[in-house]
Amino acid sequence: MAEILEQTDCKSCVFRTWAFDKLTREELDLINQNKKEVYYEKGEIICREGTPVENFLYLQKGLVKLYKTEKNDKEHIISIAKPLDFIGLLGIFSNKKHINTISVLENSTICFVDLNIIKQLMKNNGEFALDFIEKISKVSDDVLNTRLNINTKQLRGRIAFILLFFADHIYENKHFELPISRKEIAQLIDMSTENVIRILSEFRKDGIINIEGKFITINQPERLQKIYDLG
Amino acid sequence: MAEILEQTDCKSCVFRTWAFDKLTREELDLINQNKKEVYYEKGEIICREGTPVENFLYLQKGLVKLYKTEKNDKEHIISIAKPLDFIGLLGIFSNKKHINTISVLENSTICFVDLNIIKQLMKNNGEFALDFIEKISKVSDDVLNTRLNINTKQLRGRIAFILLFFADHIYENKHFELPISRKEIAQLIDMSTENVIRILSEFRKDGIINIEGKFITINQPERLQKIYDLG
DNA sequence: CGCGGCTTTGATGTTCATCAAGTAAAGTGG
């Protein structure tokens, strides 16, 4: 179950240098007093569609997914955030309510910072505001560009993408354990579960990857890259 | 050809109340001195992929499209901006170069505001910065959500979307002239030109719409809405 | 007036989702 952790000081947080670097010591203290580090276990939901946006969320450790629930109860995964990522999209500035749900893929530590405090600091400290926006707008921008990209590709290209995504972007290792099910891969790159499996098997038969349950080894990354590039 | 217009004062600009409302008189004057209103004709390109981001662009009048050029020289349209829209995405804050091209669909007047001035004002005036971000982050967020939405729908749903988009969102009229070709519709909602035409004809045969060249009349908006909703 | 791009329709083929059916793995309650 989720539990509130012993709080660490923002001054020594890696995220500070990324997004809170333009704050004065006093301002950072204000953040420090209005944040909460919470530990979540796999499967737990951090925030739900339709609930009020109250916090800026930052992932210290672990892995989470951002998704929407469609009419037919199907889930559509929009993005996966890794440690040191700001979680969520810029919608937090334009929406009163969450339009996505966020849940935990690997046991995670998440830092909740009161959004009103952030907004207050932005008002008071324009330099921080600008710097902050430059940083986090990149996240939203990346998500959009990734989605556009994926949707121009056919299934093999999408599977290649997701394998390279985990290997290069998330784990920085050619051997890794898939943090999500085949079904979730399907929900993330817009295809059927069966075809996820089929194409993974195909890649395995071709010697491009090895599969042992959730464990994947990429044997021929350059070939995978080519499949991705060609679409 | 593009031509620089006689400049109007920002004080009397509609856009001011939308995004520049938190500026002081002096700050607004600074914008006023560092902006340029330019008139473009249909087909002209306003800014090109790969060129440096130097301005904040605001569409006063007309219609423009934002698109990417793929490897095979195909264009992929990302969004269409209408008057009073901020053009572009939040990438302007995180990228040094444009990642999209913007071109004109209907003769347009565009206001170029020096981005460095905007940034400077954000630094100096946090209240403006926060307000500004809340406003324009909505644009990026909408684009992302629209794309996610379109990609869950099948072709009929997409065509229904685009017809309702022009009728309700752009022209606010059930009768309108399509500002883009069938091919461009295809590029915007990710399908083949032939199928755009086929499904439009189908809708016409079913009496849902009338077509006379570029002119469309929506006879049964509620039916179109249902087709959109069902996907 | 002729050329190229846009539009349209039909025919064909490919890609992909869906269905079905079976195995393996992972929870669940006694």
Place this chain on the structure above:
DNA sequence: CCACTTTACTTGATGAACATCAAAGCCGCG
């Protein structure tokens, strides 16, 4: 710990949705 249930995974077969190809008329433009 074992029977039970559910969920995940896997493969093959089928059909639907869609892109592509082909051919012809149309329109605008130099």
